[in-house]
Amino acid sequence: xxxxxxxxAILGTGNIGTDxxxxxxxxxxxxxxxxxxxxxxxxxxxxARDLGINISNRGINEIIDNPDCCDLVFDATSASSHRTHWExxxxxxxxxxxxxxxxxxxxxxxxxxxxxxxxxxxININMISCGGQVSIPIAHAITQTHSNTKYIEVVSSIASxxxxxxxxxNIDEYIHTTEKGLALFSGCGNTKTILNLNPASPCIHxxxxxxxxxxxxxxxxxxxxxxxxxKKIQAYVPGYKLVVPPVFENNRIVVTVMVSGKGDFLPEYAxxxxxxxxxxxxxxxxxxxKIDTLRDPVEYRLNYNE
Numbered sequence: 517x518x519x520x521x522x523x524x525a526i527l528g529t530g531n532i533g534t535d536x537x538x539x540x541x542x543x544x545x546x547x548x549x550x551x552x553x554x555x556x557x558x559x560x561x562x563x564a565r566d567l568g569i570n571i572s573n574r575g576i577n578e579i580i581d582n583p584d585c586c587d588l589v590f591d592a593t594s595a596s597s598h599r600t601h602w603e604x605x606x607x608x609x610x611x612x613x614x615x616x617x618x619x620x621x622x623x624x625x626x627x628x629x630x631x632x633x634x635x636x637x638x639i640n641i642n643m644i645s646c647g648g649q650v651s652i653p654i655a656h657a658i659t660q661t662h663s664n665t666k667y668i669e670v671v672s673s674i675a676s677x678x679x680x681x682x683x684x685x686n687i688d689e690y691i692h693t694t695e696k697g698l699a700l701f702s703g704c705g706n707t708k709t710i711l712n713l714n715p716a717s718p719c720i721h722x723x724x725x726x727x728x729x730x731x732x733x734x735x736x737x738x739x740x741x742x743x744x745x746x747k748k749i750q751a752y753v754p755g756y757k758l759v760v761p762p763v764f765e766n767n768r769i770v771v772t773v774m775v776s777g778k779g780d781f782l783p784e785y786a787x788x789x790x791x792x793x794x795x796x797x798x799x800x801x802x803x804x805x806k807i808d809t810l811r812d813p814v815e816y817r818l819n820y821n822e
Contacts, residue, residue, distance in 0.1 A: 521544075521545060521546055521547040522546055522547065522587055522804035523547050523586045523587050523588070524546055524547065524549060524587070524589070525549055525551075525552060525585060525588070525589045526548060526592060527593055527601065528552070528553065528590075528615070528682075529558050529561050530553075530558075530560060530592065530680060530682055531789060532592045532789055532792070533592035534559070534563060534564070534781050535781040535782045535789060535790065536592060536615070536796065536797070537551055537569065537781075538780035538781045539797045540800075543797060545800075545804035546801065549570060549585050549586045550570045550572055550586065551564040551570065552572045552574065552579070553575070554574075555573060556571070576601050579605070580604060583608045586610070587611060588610065588612070589610050589613070590613050590615060591605075591612060591614050591615060593616060594682055595619075595686050598618040599620065602620055602621075606638040611641075611803060612639065612641065613796050613799055614642045615792060615793075615796060617644065617645045617689040617690045617692070618693075619693045619696060621633075621642035622636075622642060623642045623697050623700055623701070624643060625648070625649060625656075625697075625701065626748075626752055626798040626799060627653045627748045627749045628652065628653060628656055629701075631799065631806065634803065641799055642693075643795055644693055644697040645694045645697070645792070646672075646674075646722070646788040646789065646792045647672045647690065647694045647711060648697040648698070649791045649792050649795045650775055650791055651670040651672070651698065652701045653748075653749060654726045654742065654773065655698050655702040655704070656702055657738060657745050658726070658738060659703050659704055661734055661737045662730040662732075662734065662738070662769070664730055664732065665704045666729045666730065666731075667704070667768075668698055668702055668708070668726065668729075669707070669726075669727040669728075670694065670707070670708070670710070670724060670725070670726050671710045671712070671724065672710070672722065672723070672788070673712040673722070674711070674712070674720075674788045676713040676719075677719055677786075678719070678783075678788055678789060679788075690711065691711065695709045718785075721784070721785050721787050722775040722776075722786075722788040723775075724774075725760070725771070726769075726771045726773075727770055728769040733764040733769055735769075738762045738769065742761070742762060742771065752794050752797070752798040753790070753794045754778065755775055755777060755787055755790065755791075756773065756774075757773065757775075757776070759774045760772035774787070775787030775790065776790075777790030778790055
């Protein structure tokens with residue numbers, strides 16, 4: 517692996533963007549070249565400034581005017597904003613990791629699929645949603661062991677305080693994109709997603725239950741599959757835990773997992789935000805390791821720092 521770091525920009529300085537910054541700073545493969553928002557007095561920008569990170573309040577214009585500032589962009593804004601940003605970033609030849617539920621790029625779950633998208637002309641990696649990152653691996657395991665799966669339903673409960681303005685504004689997109697991801701990775705065309713915002717105090721940690729309707733349950737095979745899968749996920753999301761192993765009741769399989777955050781910037785109860793950031797950093801680190809195998813480096817302005 518090269519000792520050079522991949523230069524990244526983080527677009528969006530809210531909770532997700534700021535926590536993502538803290539994770540990037542811990543990565544041996546990534547360097548945050550610029551942290552971009554709109555308000556120089558925002559909590560995220562002030563924290564980045566105190567850490568000595570290059571900051572900007574010019575939004576996407578910062579990258580337009582300084583296209584050599586980075587090789588990869590994390591877009592942690594909103595689904596609607598990402599649609600505009602992507603049209604610009606792809607013309608600049610940027611690799612993009614979409615943190616929003618925009619449903620534009622190729623969906624990616626580190627525990628399941630690889631980064632074959634790196635062979636494509638325009639690279640947009642869609643991290644789906646927090647609920648998708650939590651539930652899709654389990655749904656995938658269910659259909660891998662039960663080819664007769666008829667229906668999958670996912671119910672996630674998160675602390676109300678962990679759902680900021682961006683999350684609340686994107687709930688419709690969250691539902692649609694999570695259901696699409698479930699169908700894509702499980703192969704089951706009949707899926708449903710439910711999100712509950714729990715105002716309880718003290719705040720609850722994210723908990724997600726996956727229900728699957730099957731004809732002939734094989735709990736033993738599924739349990740073995742999930743045991744292996746949990747270890748793969750915990751390699752990049754340490755707070756991912758199985759709290760209710762697979763059981764069969766009322767003609768359906770039930771599995772429940774809980775996610776606690778690492779506490780890099782956000783509280784530990786904000787596991788819903790932590791898991792999508794952990795997954796995004798895992799994707800970026802894979803890209804950093806494989807960057808030398810991409811097409812003409814000049815085309816992608818692959819500028820490295822030692």
